[in-house]
Amino acid sequence: MAELGLHLVRRRPMSRSMKLMGAVIMSVGIGFAVGFAGGFAGAAWAAERTADVPATVAEGKDFGCGAKGQKACPMQGWMKTVMQSATTSGDGAKIASALDYVASKPPPGMPKWVAISKEGAEKAKKGDIDGAKASCKACHDLYKAEYKAKHRDATF
Secondary structure, eight states, X not given: OGGGTOOOOOOOOOXXXXXXXXXXXXXXXXXXXXXXXXXXXXXXXXXXXXXXXXHHHHTOOOOSSSSTTSOOOHHHHHIIIIIHHHHHHTOHHHHXXXXXXXXXXXXXXXXXXXXXXHHHHHHHHTTOHHHHHXXXXXXXXXXXXXXXXXXXXXXX
């Protein structure tokens, strides 16, 4: 290959954040090109494709909490201390109390938050610890990613 003037250059692997930034730039660029040529229909496509990119990259916001080496975010810290100890203990009254507290703190745009939390609290009060934990999982499955992307630094 050297005879042809081609030299192989060994590059360092890209970090995850650099890959995500590249994906955002690529999506926006493609969206612009398609949108420019096709009545801006591609701009919506580009916006959809960046929806799963973490908010810290997509919006440029640094939450300053929750990542490795950083302090816990408000709800994250509460979950690790209060909710985790309640569920680990298997104490229905503690779990119910924690879930009632969660129900009192619904973030905007998450309409099922209160109902899921209250349902879990009722199950915990009746001694159905597995049912209460299932409500935690249901809420996490539904809202965890969105909460982390939009509200992770909010007071809890």
